[in-house]
Amino acid sequence: MEAATQITVKLPDGTPLELPDGSSGADAAAAIGPGLAKAALAIRADGELRDLSAPLPDGAEIAILTDRDEEALELIRHDAAHVMAEAVTELFPGTKVTIGPPIEQGFYYDFEFPPDVKVSEDDLERIEAAMQRHIDAAESFERRDLPTAQAIELFRAQGQDYKVELIEDLIRDEGVETVSLYRNGPFEDLCRGPHGPGTDRIAAVKLSSLAGAYWRGDESRAMLTRIYGTAFFSKKDLAAHLELIEQAKARDHRRLGPELGLFMLRKEAPGMPFWLAHGTTLLRLIEAEVHAQLRKREYTEIKTPHLMDVELWHRSGHWDNYQENMYFTESKERQYAIRPMNCPGACLVFGSDRHSYRELPLRVAEFGEVSRAEREGVLHGLLRVRAFTQDDAHIYCTPEQIVGEVTGVCEAIDELYARFGFEDVQIELSTRPEKSIGSAEQWERAEAALRGALEAQEREYTLNPGDGAFYGPKIDFHITDALGRSWQCGTCQVDFFMPERFDLTYTDHNDAPQRPVMIHRALLGSMERFAGILIEHHAGRFPVWLAPVQATVLPISDRHIEFGDEVAAQLRQLGVRVEVDRRSESIGKKVRDAELARNPYMLVVGDREQETGEVAVRSHAEGELGAMGYAQFAELVHSAEAA
Numbered sequence: 001m002e003a004a005t006q007i008t009v010k011l012p013d014g015t016p017l018e019l020p021d022g023s024s025g026a027d028a029a030a031a032i033g034p035g036l037a038k039a040a041l042a043i044r045a046d047g048e049l050r051d052l053s054a055p056l057p058d059g060a061e062i063a064i065l066t067d068r069d070e071e072a073l074e075l076i077r078h079d080a081a082h083v084m085a086e087a088v089t090e091l092f093p094g095t096k097v098t099i100g101p102p103i104e105q106g107f108y109y110d111f112e113f114p115p116d117v118k119v120s121e122d123d124l125e126r127i128e129a130a131m132q133r134h135i136d137a138a139e140s141f142e143r144r145d146l147p148t149a150q151a152i153e154l155f156r157a158q159g160q161d162y163k164v165e166l167i168e169d170l171i172r173d174e175g176v177e178t179v180s181l182y183r184n185g186p187f188e189d190l191c192r193g194p195h196g197p198g199t200d201r202i203a204a205v206k207l208s209s210l211a212g213a214y215w216r217g218d219e220s221r222a223m224l225t226r227i228y229g230t231a232f233f234s235k236k237d238l239a240a241h242l243e244l245i246e247q248a249k250a251r252d253h254r255r256l257g258p259e260l261g262l263f264m265l266r267k268e269a270p271g272m273p274f275w276l277a278h279g280t281t282l283l284r285l286i287e288a289e290v291h292a293q294l295r296k297r298e299y300t301e302i303k304t305p306h307l308m309d310v311e312l313w314h315r316s317g318h319w320d321n322y323q324e325n326m327y328f329t330e331s332k333e334r335q336y337a338i339r340p341m342n343c344p345g346a347c348l349v350f351g352s353d354r355h356s357y358r359e360l361p362l363r364v365a366e367f368g369e370v371s372r373a374e375r376e377g378v379l380h381g382l383l384r385v386r387a388f389t390q391d392d393a394h395i396y397c398t399p400e401q402i403v404g405e406v407t408g409v410c411e412a413i414d415e416l417y418a419r420f421g422f423e424d425v426q427i428e429l430s431t432r433p434e435k436s437i438g439s440a441e442q443w444e445r446a447e448a449a450l451r452g453a454l455e456a457q458e459r460e461y462t463l464n465p466g467d468g469a470f471y472g473p474k475i476d477f478h479i480t481d482a483l484g485r486s487w488q489c490g491t492c493q494v495d496f497f498m499p500e501r502f503d504l505t506y507t508d509h510n511d512a513p514q515r516p517v518m519i520h521r522a523l524l525g526s527m528e529r530f531a532g533i534l535i536e537h538h539a540g541r542f543p544v545w546l547a548p549v550q551a552t553v554l555p556i557s558d559r560h561i562e563f564g565d566e567v568a569a570q571l572r573q574l575g576v577r578v579e580v581d582r583r584s585e586s587i588g589k590k591v592r593d594a595e596l597a598r599n600p601y602m603l604v605v606g607d608r609e610q611e612t613g614e615v616a617v618r619s620h621a622e623g624e625l626g627a628m629g630y631a632q633f634a635e636l637v638h639s640a641e642a643a
């Protein structure tokens with residue numbers, strides 16, 4: 001039999017491409033054109049990303065990856081992680097390397113430095129410079145495959161114990177017989193790949209920070225040093241990225257929170273925010289907007305207990321499916337759980353009464369404070385907390401009413417988010433997770449209902465397989481902030497299951513008992529998290545309607561304080577949120593501090609104002625507005641609120 005001398009691969013537009021047998025991705029790119037040959041970074045063959053140098057299988061559908069593809073950035077960041085390990089092992093001989101993956105914003109590599117070597121952030125520049133030398137040297141990434149025994153021997157001889165452990169695990173867990181190694185310059189690493197053709201494709205690289213990390217995230221194993229960095233295809237992209245980080249730092253709600261008297265976090269209660277006076281006002285203002293939606297859309301509101309018998313959580317399925325996220329407590333030999341969700345309490349309320357089909361859909365809201373046992377390492381200001389308030393609601397309805405109810409939730413979310421200045425809402429549909437309750441048929445029905453509702457409204461959405469709640473699929477709503485970052489806020493979940501567990505019924509028009517469907521929904525999601533997003537979105541400088549303090553009265557000297565208090569009292573009567581700076585500081589200092597407090601208006605009062613009964617108004621947005629009476633100023637505030 002004659003061996004095939006040609007293979008045929010298929011290009012993304014369906015065109016066949018004939019190549020000599022044994023041709024690689026690089027050969028395919030060259031056959032298409034010299035421009036592509038130069039731009040090529042890797043190749044996708046039948047959906048799998050491979051090195052350009054790997055031979056192509058006959059009949060494969062191929063696509064050449066260039067720097068225009070989103071995944072290409074991930075590829076060169078993985079390249080950069082190897083270059084960093086190359087630089088580090090060169091600068092600090094005896095360093096043990098572990099793993100170095102690309103991550104969302106860049107890459108990292110975890111190292112174990114020799115005991116006598118101390119590496120700090122001061123060394124990052126030196127490591128970066130060494131990396132640059134290897135990038136400039138245009139070292140190619142070369143792959144070889146070795147039998148596991150030989151690879152173990154190789155790494156053992158180099159004292160690279162972590163690599164030996166990784167290979168041993170691969171043998172045990174995946175039964176592999178060979179492993180792949182990638183070389184760039186003098187450095188060779190155990191790696192699945194793929195990699196770009198050479199180090200010179202990394203146009204811009206920056207190391208950012210250093211942190212401790214346990215080997216495999218296991219506290220009983222060695223503490224390693226993790227170095228973070230990022231890489232881009234151009235210096236310009238890197239500069240834009242660094243600029244964004246600077247801006248994010250300036251807006252960081254964890255710093256602005258205490259500075260502006262909004263909230264604080266204490267080690268006595270990790271992940272559980274203390275709301276200060278200004279922050280509590282902010283929360284109430286946000287709540288008022290949610291309440292307006294509840295009134296408009298015919299919701300009733302309830303409040304249920306924080307602490308309930310564990311028996312309830314067995315019944316709800318939380319014990320089996322959510323236990324690791326829950327706090328438990330015991331009193332007088334009775335076991336309680338602190339609620340991580342409001343649903344079981346809501347079910348007890350619904351189940352305590354008889355319901356007729358005439359009442360449905362029944363929409364019951366609860367601003368429910370919940371607690372979840374998040375690991376300390378993942379806590380992040382207000383964005384990831386252990387205690388928060390959901391603007392929650394449960395809608396009980398018939399299967400026929402689902403589409404209408406989900407549509408109503410989407411509309412409420414549109415209106416509410418627009419009120420806060422977020423117009424661009426992204427929707428994600430999440431389906432059945434691994435840990436879940438209910439039958440396949442129930443899940444299918446629920447997923448179809450959510451899809452149907454989105455399609456009936458002609459809304460675009462993306463699919464997020466396996467990320468639903470344990471009791472049902474969900475739609476999540478994402479907003480984009482001033483820095484272009486996306487945040488998940490609201491959620492809407494269809495649940496056929498909880499009503500069964502709690503034996504919830506209503507009577508239909510034949511007086512026969514029927515099972516209602518339960519829709520769990522939150523418009524903003526977590527009030528705390530939403531407040532955190534707003535703080536960063538506005539960089540602490542809230543619009544007039546949302547500012548906890550709309551105006552600061554600044555008496556020019558101590559003898560004007562009494563008049564300042566009088567001005568403030570009058571303005572409060574007129575519905576303006578106002579504070580007086582009663583400190584014995586110079587007016588210059590008071591003005592500077594009021595500017596730092598980021599309130600929309602300053603009202604300076606001295607002899608002249610006292611005589612005329614007016615205030616000298618200075619607006620942050622518009623500058624000096626001159627003197628005016630209280631009523632006129634209050635009107636100005638209210639018209640700004642309405643804008």
Ligand SMILES: [Zn+2]
Pocket residue numbers: 078082100189190191192193
């Ligand atoms: Zn690698």
Ligand SMILES: [Zn+2]
Pocket residue numbers: 341342343393394520521
């Ligand atoms: Zn619920």
